[in-house]
Amino acid sequence: MKEFLRHILESKLNEDVSRRRFIQGAAGLATLTVLGAPAMAEEKKLGGPLNFLGWDGEHGGNVAKEFLAKNNIQMQASFQSAADEALTRFNTGGRGSMDILTPNKDFQRAILAANTELFQPLDMARIPSAQGLFPAFKDAPWLTRDGKTYGIPMIWGDEPCVYNPAKWDAMPEKYTDFADPKYKGELVLLDDPFGNIWLFAKSLGMKEPNRLTAAELEQVVEAMLKVKPNVVTIGASHGDMADVMVRGDASLGIGGWAYQTLIAKDKGVKLVVGSPAKDGTFFWSDAYALAVDAPNVDNAYAFIDFITLPESNAALAKELGSGCTVEKAFDLIDASVRDIYPYDNVRQPGGGILGTQIVVPPQNPEGDIVGSAAWVEAWQKFKVA
Structure with missing residues (x-):
């Protein structure tokens, strides 16, 4: 054995x-x-x-x-x-x-x-x-x-950005900065309502990014829609995201996984990890x-x-x-x-942060705080827009 x-x-x-x-x-x-x-x-x-x-x-x-x-x-x-x-x-x-x-x-x-x-x-x-x-x-x-x-x-582990260092020297300070036209045709996202909404809620400075009101959730979707013109595709999995970057169809994955760098290395492509300096990532x-x-x-x-x-x-x-x-x-x-x-x-x-950081919303609404179903609906709105 x-x-x-x-x-x-x-x-x-x-x-x-x-x-x-x-x-x-x-x-x-x-x-x-x-x-x-x-x-x-x-x-x-x-x-x-x-x-x-x-x-x-x-x-x-x-x-x-x-x-x-x-x-x-x-x-x-x-x-x-x-x-x-x-x-x-x-x-x-x-x-x-x-x-x-x-x-x-x-x-x-x-x-x-x-x-x-x-x-x-x-x-x-x-x-x-x-x-x-x-x-x-x-x-x-x-x-x-x-x-x-x-x-x-x-x-x-965590969910950093994964990117091609031949294209980018470093990540921007905030996730909302990915709305910059210089990222057009360069981004790939994961088909994940909770991780993506949380990241942009945090980028917008919301105190509890996993506990949003309906108005705050709408504000997050509006910020994400400003980034969408730069998105090449939404991957069904982290493996799909890695394949997109290995092929060169995109050069930067938001909410990625460090393992993607190893997949790429095994295929002769160099990718590295990094996160917006002010916003960080989640674990x-x-x-x-x-x-x-x-x-x-x-x-x-x-x-x-x-x-x-x-x-x-x-x-x-x-x-x-x-x-x-x-x-x-x-x-x-x-x-x-x-x-x-x-x-x-x-x-x-x-x-540490694993015990204190809660990334996703409550299962059910809690007063003004919307539940997970509202996040899924908001993500679908983002995808079809």
Whole structure:
């Protein structure tokens, strides 16, 4: 097994991976301790199907290949284009057929805060490797409810701009500056209402960019529409965005992912990351969660525990160009990937900016504050304008 993991750590990056996009979320949840005391898991008989619905690449197709074969587990993976897709499938006939999900921290926070049925609490005795998580992920307010844990983080990172340094020396000071005609025919966006609206709300100086009134939301859309003439296309995924930039059809991606630079490098194209100096960017973390009424619980627990081993977590972080969540994985990751992310945030309880920054709106309206449906509608207005 160690030889296999070493091979994975040394293998080339998986260039077909396209990653998750930010979605719905809400404020709430007091900080609670995520992990209980370690315990020996009861021996379980493994084998048969394991149903995965999540972001492409987070199923660990390469990292867990030998583990799955050894235990005769057949990974049946399908990939979401938005995190609320899991909830939609669950409520439209998918209940009882879904095992592992990979929610973004803000989506999981929203689901737990709203007491919406989707995730089941985890038996931490069956995931002993989770004891090795960084402090931020042992004390994460987005993973818990009533003292129970609902997710095991596997990667984290941020969403900077990604650009061709042969075309641009640096990013402008603000996202609203992308309305400058010099960017005409140069921009690619992600098809993500929440991340894009949040970025422009922050650029406009709104105090809580995830909590907007209808008037503020309209103001944000107006600012975004000034940028739209410069947009070449809206990518369905981060992988699509990378392909557009690799082809040279656009030179700058707003709300990108550091992994896009590695995809491009593997194809002989240099891209770099940067963010508007005044506006900055936002951070994310994805976790493994177990769906309510999951049919293959034993396989799911064994898989999550395996992927949370230091060697496995390092391999997955490397393959996805992301931050690792397991402390001992840090020294196993190439500096070219490891140094992209500010690990001081995850070495402290509460997660630093990961714990305090909420990127997306409440699920439902709260007085004058509009809910996520209004953001989706505003994004559609932007796309068809």
